[in-house]
Amino acid sequence: MTPADEARPADRPGLRERKKRETRVALSQAAIRLCVLHGWANVTMDQIAAEANVSVRTFRNYFAGKAEAIAASHLERMHRVAGDLLTRPPGEPLWDSLRHAVLGQFAPQGNSAPQDERWREGVRLMLAEPALAGEIVKANAAAQQELAEAVARRTGSDAEREVYPKLVAAVVAAGSAVAVEHSLRAEEAVPLGAALTQVFEQLAAGLPVP
Template structure:
């Protein structure tokens, strides 16, 4: 790997560490009660480093979603070329939420749900979520265009990316209300319905 690629990986790792630290502390204390210096200390970096990466705590919260969008587009490009598009999309998206074998146990569901809902209700966070969705959709559109031999400005990859993001958002909204269920299973159910053309359930 060249030096440029290594630097980019390190930058992405730092962004992700700061984002995860912000989310952890916000869950424990509430976003308003978390200072930038607390986040920097939690991530073992300087306060200046935090400000080099993020303009606000809300932006840091949502950076995990932004990174996930980039990884999803990268994963789609790495799927087998002969795999059907919606199978590839399902695998690329669901794969971002499958925990590694050595992942720690999740927090208590009741506390997690309340903290997550409160964090997502913050107006500043909602604004950053909107921006993150747009960026993720652009990344996915470009990857779909590459895969299908179209241009990112064409209607087809834009529609597919919009539908995929809507499916992801719907699954996550259901999961946020009840994190005891499997998000990966929800995602696969949503994309199974999309792949089938969303037939009338009656």
């Protein structure tokens, strides 16, 4: 057996996990895209699977339905936020690091322009779907837990025994949700990046009274 052969068993789980994660993301993004463009009631699991170039059986291996698939995108994005937070420069203030991490995932460079009105309306209608609410709550809870653990590592605190990491994660989640809502519902289209920047500037300043 060659050294390369010996290495393969250890490498496979990592590759397998990456492939599974890529499939989850592809299915989730396909579900969002189709539901926004065509309406919640007009999209089936078969269509989502076809859009992602996988079988319906594969879809069912990952998700119980459309709502869970859509909510998975939020959890995946916050997973990347937590990872990005841990790569920020050690001496950078926490709220600056959080702002960079959130902006990098919610409004990456080159994608800061407001969406057209058709897309905004489609997202608003999708997010108002009652079937999605419970899955979003579950995804957000898992996302906050992961972010709290990253904040704890970043600040040298304990996510299980101390309030601070959990509080920061909850504030980040709430602030991000407010920015998304403002971007979607403002009378004049507001780029999500601009809304997020405003939110994190106010949080870093301690939410001073206007």
